[in-house]
Amino acid sequence: MSSAPDPEDLTARARIRDAAMRHFGEHGFERTTIRGIAETAGVSSGLVRHHFGSKEELRKACDDYVLRTVRKLNDETWAAMREGDLGKAAAVRRPSGAYHRYIARSLVDGGASELFDEMVRMSEAWLTAFPREGAESDVPLRDRAAIGTAWGLAIPIMFEHLSRAFGVDLSTPEGDVRLASALLDLYSHPLMSPEEAAAARAGLKGLRHD
Amino acid sequence: MSSAPDPEDLTARARIRDAAMRHFGEHGFERTTIRGIAETAGVSSGLVRHHFGSKEELRKACDDYVLRTVRKLNDETWAAMREGDLGKAAAVRRPSGAYHRYIARSLVDGGASELFDEMVRMSEAWLTAFPREGAESDVPLRDRAAIGTAWGLAIPIMFEHLSRAFGVDLSTPEGDVRLASALLDLYSHPLMSPEEAAAARAGLKGLRHD
DNA sequence: GTCTATATAATGATAGAC
DNA sequence: GTCTATCATTATATAGAC
Numbered sequence: 257m258s259s260a261p262d263p264e265d266l267t268a269r270a271r272i273r274d275a276a277m278r279h280f281g282e283h284g285f286e287r288t289t290i291r292g293i294a295e296t297a298g299v300s301s302g303l304v305r306h307h308f309g310s311k312e313e314l315r316k317a318c319d320d321y322v323l324r325t326v327r328k329l330n331d332e333t334w335a336a337m338r339e340g341d342l343g344k345a346a347a348v349r350r351p352s353g354a355y356h357r358y359i360a361r362s363l364v365d366g367g368a369s370e371l372f373d374e375m376v377r378m379s380e381a382w383l384t385a386f387p388r389e390g391a392e393s394d395v396p397l398r399d400r401a402a403i404g405t406a407w408g409l410a411i412p413i414m415f416e417h418l419s420r421a422f423g424v425d426l427s428t429p430e431g432d433v434r435l436a437s438a439l440l441d442l443y444s445h446p447l448m449s450p451e452e453a454a455a456a457r458a459g460l461k462g463l464r465h466d
Numbered sequence: 467m468s469s470a471p472d473p474e475d476l477t478a479r480a481r482i483r484d485a486a487m488r489h490f491g492e493h494g495f496e497r498t499t500i501r502g503i504a505e506t507a508g509v510s511s512g513l514v515r516h517h518f519g520s521k522e523e524l525r526k527a528c529d530d531y532v533l534r535t536v537r538k539l540n541d542e543t544w545a546a547m548r549e550g551d552l553g554k555a556a557a558v559r560r561p562s563g564a565y566h567r568y569i570a571r572s573l574v575d576g577g578a579s580e581l582f583d584e585m586v587r588m589s590e591a592w593l594t595a596f597p598r599e600g601a602e603s604d605v606p607l608r609d610r611a612a613i614g615t616a617w618g619l620a621i622p623i624m625f626e627h628l629s630r631a632f633g634v635d636l637s638t639p640e641g642d643v644r645l646a647s648a649l650l651d652l653y654s655h656p657l658m659s660p661e662e663a664a665a666a667r668a669g670l671k672g673l674r675h676d
Numbered sequence: 677g678t679c680t681a682t683a684t685a686a687t688g689a690t691a692g693a694c
Numbered sequence: 695g696t697c698t699a700t701c702a703t704t705a706t707a708t709a710g711a712c
Contacts, residue, residue: 268677284575286496289705300679301706307677311706342669363624364574365494372627388657399648402631403621404657410620411613414573417582421612436670438609444663446656447598447614453654459552460646478695499687510697511688517695521688 269307271297274354277318281357285315285365319362322355323371330378346436353427360413375405411435479517481507484564487528491567495525495575529572532565533581540588556646563637570623585615621645 275296279288290311294301308314336345362368379401393400411418415426422438424431448456485506489498500521504511518524539558546555572578589611603610621628625636634641658666 284494284496286494290707291705302680302708303678305707342665346666346669360574363627364570366626369627369630372624373631376631386662388655388659393651393655395648395651399632399644400652402628403648403652405631406620406624406628407617409624410616413623414582414616414619416576417573417579418612418616420579421583421586421615422609433670434609437667438605438613440658440663440666440670441603441605442610442613444656444658444660445598445603446654448650448654449598450654452596453650455552456556456650457647459556460643460650500689501687512690512698513696515689516697 268297268299268303272299272304272307273314273317273321276314277321277354277358280315280318281355281359281361284361285311290314315367318358319367319371322359322362322368323374325355326371326375356412356415359409360415363409363413372405372409375409376402379404379408411439478507478509478513482509482514482517483524483527483531486524487531487564487568490525490528491565491569491571494571495521500524525577528568529577529581532569532572532578533584535565536581536585566622566625569619570625573619573623582615582619585619586612589614589618621649 272293275293276288279293279296283292288311290304291301293314294304297304304314308317333345336342359368359371363372376398380397383397383401383404418435419426419431422431422434424434426432426435482503485503486498489503489506493502498521500514501511503524504514507514514524518527542558543555546552546558569578569581573582586608590607593607593611593614628645629636629641632641632644634644636642636645
């Protein structure tokens, strides 16, 4: 899916980082062992230390790499949209399984603040470039972008749960279409009528906070 | 916010479980130590073992408790809706901070499958009881309920990130209103126009899966 | 750049006294 | 029901050879 590997890749350092990302994503930071990463990367634990110093530094390297990758994907999506190639734009945005779990974990561990903030800024740019019709809301753009980002991330974060609920492995082509269809349906139809929203808003006003 | 504590609470056993939920939620399962839980609960580590046998069993007890709590909240929401008390329904649904992080972690660790599945069933019931207008979609109810559940959970899961993006602590009354307003806005306005959705759907069809 | 071997610290589990 | 003391395991970090 595009995104040629960095030149610095293919090296032992890159293999270690990729293995780390997989282990962190699958087992979480704490349960992941340097020895396990080393084994997956086909190197010794000593070499991991040599390249990254500590487990914590290794995580930072992974965070940086993910951030760079997301930026690149965003740029590619803009390019595809400028060319009017919607299919390509969708393909680029399609989440690549390798980063899914790592991002999900990282987000919940609280370590991916930079990534989240950047994605909110990206969402703001998208919402500005493609405003929905009849949009004269008093809700700040930033707020909508933030929730949009959270909703977008909810998919990779709960990927396994969603697959189970759908009854299909969403990482397969069939599952992918099912997921995209459902998302498109939800994105193009409001979940509440204007009346329901007004009623809820009114109910909100009379709310006691305890 | 309703939900009187279980009768079995107030005991050392309950204090341990509550402390465990806090520690698991804040630091994750692996990083949490039995000694730390014991200290927070004001008991010895030996007593934790006495009551729950092992760390894993303790986690299961937490999962059960959360599941029971979510069921109770759902029932209370139905009751409030039947009474037409929308404000109360909103108040009940308001996430209680104590379970937020625990649920978020649990969901990402893959341990809360039962909870997620139950919430999807609850969402199906809600979507059935309150169908949106003009709903003659070929997208299965279950699929929409699953994504709706994931979106709903995205808020507590990324609570800190959202607070940072909003520039307000969303657990405060002011933040709460900001969040609810934004959610209401997004729920009552489609993010895509029918034309955009159709174009995206068409783009999806011509997609190569690699 | 890469490896082996070791030191040190922390943890879950356990046993047994009160 | 509740506690203290101890064992066995495991992982990071380190040192140093090749």
